[in-house]
Amino acid sequence: MSPDHVPEIVVSRIPLYLRALSEMKAAQREITSSQELGDRLGFSSAQIRKDLSQFGEFGKQGTGYNVSFLIEQLQRILKVDQVWDTALVGAGDLGHAVANYGGFLHRGFRIVMVFDNAPHKIGSQAGPFTIQDTAVMEEQIRRHGIKIAMLTTPAAAAQDLAARLVNAGIEAILCYAPTSISVPDHVRVEYIDPVLHLQNMTYYLSR
Amino acid sequence: MSPDHVPEIVVSRIPLYLRALSEMKAAQREITSSQELGDRLGFSSAQIRKDLSQFGEFGKQGTGYNVSFLIEQLQRILKVDQVWDTALVGAGDLGHAVANYGGFLHRGFRIVMVFDNAPHKIGSQAGPFTIQDTAVMEEQIRRHGIKIAMLTTPAAAAQDLAARLVNAGIEAILCYAPTSISVPDHVRVEYIDPVLHLQNMTYYLSR
DNA sequence: TAGATTGTTAATCGATTAACAATC
DNA sequence: TAGATTGTTAATCGATTAACAATC
Structure with missing residues (x-):
């Protein structure tokens, strides 16, 4: 059992x-x-x-x-007989697409906040969410007790943001940035990089 | 060697x-x-x-x-010392994000056409591409000899479109639709479903 | 040369499969 | 009951690791 x-x-x-x-x-x-x-x-x-x-x-x-x-x-x-609140970090095209995705809720997840560091994005909408400054990210995540974050930033920003997320109490990161990040042992990271999949398939294709 | x-x-x-x-x-x-x-x-x-x-x-x-x-x-x-032309099928939010993604080219891939079946989308832009009717999809893919497709449609449409893509000569499919699709043995499929990763991580989280 | 790191072999480890008794 | 399918064991298969000779 x-x-x-x-x-x-x-x-x-x-x-x-x-x-x-x-x-x-x-x-x-x-x-x-x-x-x-x-x-x-x-x-x-x-x-x-x-x-x-x-x-x-x-x-x-x-x-x-x-x-x-x-x-x-x-x-x-899997503990998805409950809904997990998650934070989305990075409000570019991909972040907007993720923020608008309707497929999370019935499978156990709900985005509740979206962050970006670009001044012109802060205060505007990403799907149903008002984009917040990453400056308040740690505070917001801590206050809401959020444990899961999705990271849809450029690769260059991923490691620093991951460290800050962990510091704010995040224990699971879904990383869309095409890079490996380093986190403490108690934190889990999963990666999504479409190019890895494509490069895997071309190995088997004839030119 | x-x-x-x-x-x-x-x-x-x-x-x-x-x-x-x-x-x-x-x-x-x-x-x-x-x-x-x-x-x-x-x-x-x-x-x-x-x-x-x-x-x-x-x-x-x-x-x-x-x-x-x-x-x-x-x-x-990996055969990515060349650039592979690819077709993108599905011009929703995710399709738009993928169409706008700048990270493909230097890693061996280039989207060259985008399809959708929604009349109000056909003729409009997804990133630098004019969205074409899926009615002409097979013809276009065949004419350009494209072997790789990315599928960013709802799950319900994925199996039918995959079969049509295979029929048009596609040999590799990157499936963003959250479902398993069935294709002939000579066709490779890779999947991206963020929820699978999230559900994997929640197993290890404490409630 | 001395130190370092590869490429490879053999041993270990772990995952998958086949088979079947249990039983609905 | 007869047929079907589970849960589990043991065997097989395959992947990872440790160790080291080769050699830069």
């Missing part, structure tokens, strides 16, 4: 399972199997079962998994 | 090495070591050396790696 240590690679697949199950639920599927889920995601059924078994027993032999029940369980495991 | 088969996980790290090396070069570093590169990226020096050794011998014992030389070699290996 409360596993001692689950491999990180297993944890990283649970959100994928949750996403696929949510699609199944939206399509009115009430029951699924490790086979069906695996086919859909390109994993073996054995892997699906093994991964889920790290956290408990969620299925019924001969039947499979109840979609709604498994969704609830995975949401609880 | 021309390795038979390199594990996918090794290939996926080469773009990271290239990115870090490019930062070093920008900072005027002429020589680096597997130790330094590893420290910077959070990998062991042994892994860096082992990964690079899959493709050839690029270093000098006692000295390390020439940054510029290694950059050239990795660019060649």
Whole structure:
């Protein structure tokens, strides 16, 4: 139930399972199997079962998994049976797109503040948010007890801002800046850099 | 030199090495070591050396790696010593942000056309591009011999568009839509879904 | 030369898969 | 009951690490 240590690679697949199950639920599927889920995601059924078994027993032999029940369980495991307030740092084009994105809330996240350091942006809107000066960033994050930040600044600004975010109490950073940042061990960082994915694919393309 | 088969996980790290090396070069570093590169990226020096050794011998014992030389070699290996024309499908907020992103060209990619199916968007601008009707998408992609597409549409439209892109000759898709898509074996797909990363991190956060 | 760092081998570690008893 | 599918074990497979000869 409360596993001692689950491999990180297993944890990283649970959100994928949750996403696929949510699609199944939206399509009115009430029951699924490790086979069906695996086919859909390109994993073996054995892997699906093994991964889920790290956290408990969620299925019924001969039947499979109840979609709604498994969704609830995975949401609880990932702690997205609640909504996490997050701060967005960087109000460029990408920051605006992220601020306007409607897909966070029903998956457990809500942007509640947006920061930038450009004087002409401060006070203007990014989606439903008034852009605030990064000068008040630490204070605001601390006051609201925010633990998650998304960083959509240029690479050159990322390391300094990450350090300031950590200092303000941030424990998880989703970094859109195309660079590696260094943070203390208790802080988690995930990266999104589209070019890494593109360069990965061109390796397999013929010229 | 021309390795038979390199594990996918090794290939996926080469773009990271290239990115870090490019930062070093920008900072005027002429020589680096597997130790330094590893420290910077959070990998062991042994892994860096082992990964690079899959493709050839690029270093000098006692000295390390020439940054510029290694950059050239990795660019060649990844086939980003050329610029790849790409098509962008989906001109919403995210599509606009991607169309305006200045970080593609010097890393081997160039968007050359943008498509959407919304009548009020067709003919207007997304960054420097005039948005074209998806009705002419296959024809345009075929005519220009484009092999790479970025998909920034809602999830519901992704599978159908992916099939059409493949039919038009696309061999690599970077899918920003939060869903898994199914394509023939000869087509590669990479995914970007920020929520998967966020849900991964919340597993490790305390409530 | 002495010191440093590569490229590579072998050992270790960890993840995936196959198989099947349990059981719905 | 018969058929189906889980949860789990053991075997396989593959990736990472440690160690060191080679050599710059």
